[in-house]
Amino acid sequence: MKRMSKPELLAPAGNLEKLKFAIHYGADAVYIGGKQFGLRAKAGNFSYEDMKEGVAFANKYGAKVYVAANIIAHDQDLTGAKEFFKNLKEIGISAVIIADPALIDACQEAAPTLDIHISTQASIVNYRTVQFWKEEGIPRVVLGREVSLEEIREMKEKVDIEIESFIHGAMCISYSGRCVLSNHMTARDANRGGCAQSCRWNYDLFEDSTNENIPLSTENFTMSSKDLSMIEHIPALIEAGVDSLKIEGRMKSIHYVATVVNVYRHIIDRYFENPSSYSLDSSISDEILKIAQRSLTTGFYFNEPTNKDQLFGKPDRIPKYDFAGLVLDYNDETKLATVQQRNAFKIGDEIEFFGPNFSNFKQKITKIFSKDGEPLQHVKQPMEIVKVEVKQAVSHLDMMRKRVS
Amino acid sequence: MMQHKYQPELIVNARDFHEVEMLILAGADIIEIGHQSFGLRTLGDINLEDINRATSLAHKHGKQIRVLVNAIFNNSRINEVKEYLNALNEIRVDAVVISDPAILTLIKEMQFDIPLHWNPETLGTNTQTLKFWVKRGIERVSVSNELSLESIEKINKELSVPIDIQVQGMTNIFQSKRNLVKNYYNHIDEALKTNSAYYIRQPKEEPGTYPVYEDTNGTHIMSKEDLCMIEYIPAILARSISGLKINGFLQSKENHISNTKIYRTAIDQSLENKVIDTNYFKKLKYLIIKSQDKDRSLGTGFYFKEQIY
Numbered sequence: 001m002k003r004m005s006k007p008e009l010l011a012p013a014g015n016l017e018k019l020k021f022a023i024h025y026g027a028d029a030v031y032i033g034g035k036q037f038g039l040r041a042k043a044g045n046f047s048y049e050d051m052k053e054g055v056a057f058a059n060k061y062g063a064k065v066y067v068a069a070n071i072i073a074h075d076q077d078l079t080g081a082k083e084f085f086k087n088l089k090e091i092g093i094s095a096v097i098i099a100d101p102a103l104i105d106a107c108q109e110a111a112p113t114l115d116i117h118i119s120t121q122a123s124i125v126n127y128r129t130v131q132f133w134k135e136e137g138i139p140r141v142v143l144g145r146e147v148s149l150e151e152i153r154e155m156k157e158k159v160d161i162e163i164e165s166f167i168h169g170a171m172c173i174s175y176s177g178r179c180v181l182s183n184h185m186t187a188r189d190a191n192r193g194g195c196a197q198s199c200r201w202n203y204d205l206f207e208d209s210t211n212e213n214i215p216l217s218t219e220n221f222t223m224s225s226k227d228l229s230m231i232e233h234i235p236a237l238i239e240a241g242v243d244s245l246k247i248e249g250r251m252k253s254i255h256y257v258a259t260v261v262n263v264y265r266h267i268i269d270r271y272f273e274n275p276s277s278y279s280l281d282s283s284i285s286d287e288i289l290k291i292a293q294r295s296l297t298t299g300f301y302f303n304e305p306t307n308k309d310q311l312f313g314k315p316d317r318i319p320k321y322d323f324a325g326l327v328l329d330y331n332d333e334t335k336l337a338t339v340q341q342r343n344a345f346k347i348g349d350e351i352e353f354f355g356p357n358f359s360n361f362k363q364k365i366t367k368i369f370s371k372d373g374e375p376l377q378h379v380k381q382p383m384e385i386v387k388v389e390v391k392q393a394v395s396h397l398d399m400m401r402k403r404v405s
Numbered sequence: 406m407m408q409h410k411y412q413p414e415l416i417v418n419a420r421d422f423h424e425v426e427m428l429i430l431a432g433a434d435i436i437e438i439g440h441q442s443f444g445l446r447t448l449g450d451i452n453l454e455d456i457n458r459a460t461s462l463a464h465k466h467g468k469q470i471r472v473l474v475n476a477i478f479n480n481s482r483i484n485e486v487k488e489y490l491n492a493l494n495e496i497r498v499d500a501v502v503i504s505d506p507a508i509l510t511l512i513k514e515m516q517f518d519i520p521l522h523w524n525p526e527t528l529g530t531n532t533q534t535l536k537f538w539v540k541r542g543i544e545r546v547s548v549s550n551e552l553s554l555e556s557i558e559k560i561n562k563e564l565s566v567p568i569d570i571q572v573q574g575m576t577n578i579f580q581s582k583r584n585l586v587k588n589y590y591n592h593i594d595e596a597l598k599t600n601s602a603y604y605i606r607q608p609k610e611e612p613g614t615y616p617v618y619e620d621t622n623g624t625h626i627m628s629k630e631d632l633c634m635i636e637y638i639p640a641i642l643a644r645s646i647s648g649l650k651i652n653g654f655l656q657s658k659e660n661h662i663s664n665t666k667i668y669r670t671a672i673d674q675s676l677e678n679k680v681i682d683t684n685y686f687k688k689l690k691y692l693i694i695k696s697q698d699k700d701r702s703l704g705t706g707f708y709f710k711e712q713i714y
Contacts, residue, residue, distance in 0.1 A: 072527065072528055072530050073530065073531050073534070074530050074531050074552070074556060075531045075532055075533075075556060075559055075560070076556075077531070078531060078533060099528075100528070100530075100531070100534055101533070101534045101537035101538070102531050102532075102533035102534040102537065104537070105533055105536075105537055106533075122528075123477055125477060125478070125479050125480075126478050126479055126480045126482070126483060126505075126507055127480055127483070128483055128505075128507030128510060128511065129505055129506055129507040131507075131510065132506040132507060132509070132510050133506075135510075144477075146477070146479070146582040147479070148479075151479060151480045151481075154480050155480070173581050173583065173585070174579050174580055174581045175477060175580055175581065175582060175623075177527060177528060178477075178526060178527055178528075178579070178580045179527070179578070179579045179580070180527050180550075180551050180578045180579070181578055181579050181626065183551050183578070183707070183712060184578050184628060184629070185607075187710065187711070187712050187713060188712065188713055188714060189551070189712040189713070189714040191527060191528075191530070192712075192714035193714050194712070194713055194714030199579075201607055202607065202608060203605040203606060203607055203608075204605065204606055204607070204608055205586075205589065205603055205604070205605050205617075206603065206604040206605070206606070206614060207598060207601075207603060207604075208604070209602075209604045209614050209616070209698070209700045209701070210700055216593070216595070217593045217595070219592070219593050220608070221589050221605055222589075223581070223585050300582070304582075304583070304584075305583050305588075306584075306588055306591065307588035307589070307591045307592040310583075310585075310588055310592075312589075312592050
């Protein structure tokens with residue numbers, strides 16, 4: 001058997017709070033966006049001050065922070081790029097994720113010791129392209145979505161480079177970066193962070209271009225992919241040699257990020273405890289369904305996706321859980337948890353507490369007290385801090401979720 | 406700064422040998438051909454034998470043949486690509502169009518001297534990016550269609566190699582490796598019509614459709630409008646832009662050849678006359694409109710359009 005070291009678990013962090021949760025729940029590294037050059041214009045994104053705090057937090061856990069600077073720039077967007085990379089290096093960012101060679105040039109010139117990872121937007125899908133980037137001094141490539149596990153194995157055999165590959169989350173249905181639907185349909189530039197997700201819209205399909213023709217079917221033509229989930233195949237990815245397992249979703253909630261990170265952290269650690277006897281526990285797959293927003297698929301890893309890997313018609317019914325509260329503190333004598341409300345809850349609600357390392361347990365809400373010790377029936381005010389009676393010990397930064405549909 | 410002598414060239418794609426012949430007579434300077442196994446959105450599948458014939462013919466007329474080798478290749482295709490490049494090198498085609506640095510390294514490794522043209526579709530949007538590729542051996546570049554004429558002018562001024570822009574026909578706006586049309590037909594349990602384009606539009610959207618089709622490279626969606634920059638040819642030439650491309654996708658041979666002649670006239674007129682007669686170019690536009698598919702409008706794409714992000 002080949003020598004295997006634990007791959008990196010890489011999580012998205014749309015803002016500072018998400019960064020802290022991702023790392024606290026077990027991410028080895030997070031990727032964030034700065035105020036410029038990132039593709040998630042609508043995510044909170046990080047000021048330099050936020051980045052400093054994020055890096056300081058990550059350092060305590062031995063975790064790394066990467067910055068996605070993955071736009072396909074126009075000339076006027078490149079102003080300030082060199083200063084940006086220089087600042088990132090000084091702040092202690094471990095690497096930048098870049099798609100546009102113009103930004104590679106800027107980074108290599110301004111911050112030669114800052115590692116560059118080539119973004120999935122560059123659609124790297126063969127070993128010769130991987131080799132090209134290796135020779136350009138690039139230590140890591142993020143592969144295109146259109147690569148199979150077998151192809152990754154071959155790339156790792158042929159090229160000595162780190163490979164980062166997505167394991168969970170939403171996917172472009174196109175080759176990432178090779179789509180300007182949004183530009184054409186809404187004048188929003190997809191490759192500069194303005195993507196309107198036009199590929200997720202409903203269309204009519206015609207077999208003839210004459211406008212008055214009726215669509216082929218009443219069922220809309222859609223191009224949406226199910227979301228990627230490699231929850232059942234982490235050992236295969238590790239054995240193929242993937243160095244970094246990447247979770248998508250800088251726009252996702254902290255509940256989502258914490259849950260997904262927790263699940264994959266658990267899987268990686270259990271597998272390495274004893275690879276030969278590892279198997280996936282069904283409670284783990286159930287956990288991932290609690291935050292799933294769409295049905296799930298394994299994308300291109302095992303075969304070319306078919307209609308079964310796409311979404312048509314009404315969305316599949318997926319149980320929905322709300323993030324009800326965040327545990328700030330716990331008193332072992334009173335068995336009361338101090339909880340910050342994130343979504344309404346009340347006496348009698350079935351809730352579930354969870355924290356890092358799968359300390360999950362379910363209970364009914366029996367007692368709630370206000371800050372001043374007054375008994376409460378429900379907690380409606382956002383961010384209100386209350387005390388909740390708990391059946392088991394909980395910890396700071398554990399979460400409380402509630403099924404809502 | 407520009408180092409090449411300015412000479413505008415009309416670049417036109419062709420679906421078969423016969424069309425290559427006709428386009429040469431119609432005044433095309435560079436004919437772009439290929440096969441879907443190696444090229445993206447080639448107008449037809451032209452085999453090596455015909456590429457050879459086309460090249461000989463073009464050279465006889467002082468014209469050039471460039472071959473599209475710009476598909477997105479997975480591991481298993483690399484050896485076939487090498488063989489293909491070897492064949493193109495023997496044929497002495499004038500250039501190959503690529504978009505994957507893998508091909509760049511293959512050409513170097515095989516020590517071929519075929520000129521390499523870079524067409525990264527949506528990814529060629531700024532000067533520095535294109536300079537990056539020029540430094541690595543690219544001799545000519547296509548800039549993305551989603552740029553303003555102003556941005557293109559700036560890129561062209563700063564680049565040491567010729568650049569190509571599209572002036573006529575539909576543009577590609579999406580590519581997926583998946584078979585999205587086949588998947589849809591499977592989903593609704595209908596039989597797929599073979600070898601034709603389909604059309605999509607949002608329900609209740611204003612008239613006009615986006616052509617969508619599948620080939621060995623996956624699914625391609627094309628623009629709703631056809632670019633038509635005929636009136637702006639003098640403006641484009643005034644900016645010393647080298648390559649003016651016409652895409653004949655979903656055009657009949659007859660229209661494609663006719664449009665080529667019209668652009669040839671426009672370029673020649675612009676070069677010969679210092680004073681531009683705008684009425685003359687309006688007449689040329691009228692000729693294009695006359696043969697244009699009634700369901701497809703003509704437009705100027707992003708050349709004069711602002712985008713937000």
